Ligand SMILES: O=C(O)CCC(=O)C1=CC=C[C@@H](O)[C@@H]1C(=O)O
């Protein structure tokens with residue numbers, strides 16, 4: 001396949017509710033929708049999920065934009081490829097910048113699936129016709145507000161509820177949640193807010209029968225997570241720590257987690273997600289697909305990857321309406337009683353609606369063959 005041009009559509013979307021984690025509050029989302037166009041004018045779409053600021057990981061929207069524009073898009077345009085797996089091989093000499101790589105790669109995967117008249121889910125090797133989803137709830141100003149939000153989402157039928165925690169908003173808050181909702185599938189996400197010095201506190205969460213605790217310690221603390229997992233009964237799930245296949249391998253070998261949250265952007269795309277999936281499956285480590293407050297394109301990529309067999313736990317791919325008054329795809333993603341149907345249409349399975357998208361558009365950068373002069377980085 002040959003990509004004639006990439007278009008990088010930079011959007012700014014207002015969120016319905018602020019989303020607060022241990023590292024900050026977000027009220028709007030900057031997203032780049034990547035469009036890969038072939039010689040016949042057919043387009044594939046990916047979404048670069050880098051945040052506005054380097055708070056969740058080192059990547060951020062402006063850095064990702066430069067990486068895509070200056071390196072990744074031109075390199076893919078310069079090369080004829082026979083399968084999207086080759087995108088990773090072409091980009092691997094460039095270190096990290098995984099969300100930028102994944103944005104480009106995602107558009108190529110969607111285009112490849114459409115060229116072959118297959119769904120993205122089938123193309124990645126998935127078999128499920130529907131996927132279970134949960135929902136991630138940010139920190140609220142009071143415990144009572146959080147309880148109301150949980151009630152709302154339990155009533156909507158989500159298959160599990162994830163609650164953000166941070167020091168000072170942990171044990172007593174979860175105790176209140178469990179008092180009101182003794183039986184719901186419940187998990188917590190700390191986004192790296194603790195250290196091994198907090199082991200006793202983290203141990204005290206064991207009494208709440210949580211499905212897992214996500215990323216209690218720092219991203220680089222794979223060894224400390226292994227120590228912590230030996231001390232606590234609640235399964236540790238790693239998110240930020242798993243930024244590559246190698247990190248997943250180290251975490252599994254060291255016993256740093258019992259569950260992995262795969263985020264396609266964080267690991268560098270679908271090809272790497274599949275590799276981690278197969279590794280985890282061989283080691284009986286169940287997976288679920290995390291979210292990055294995606295618009296519809298990224299949401300549909302997440303659903304496609306979730307159709308792989310070892311994604312056995314509900315992911316964070318809630319309805320489009322979770323964050324958006326209006327999503328940029330038609331039809332939108334709708335979870336009914338915590339289940340999303342996988343579209344049978346080619347590629348991501350929905351149309352990107354340019355009329356809707358233009359309301360949020362800040363700029364579009366087009367990269368053609370002319371912008372891809374001979375780039376000599378390696379012998
Ligand atoms: O609904 C979603 O897309 C998941 C939201 C969510 O929990 C997160 C999104 C982005 C960064 C983090 O705060 C976080 C996470 O850690 O999983």
Ligand SMILES: [Mg+2]
Pocket residue numbers: 189191214215239240290
């Ligand atoms: Mg997380």
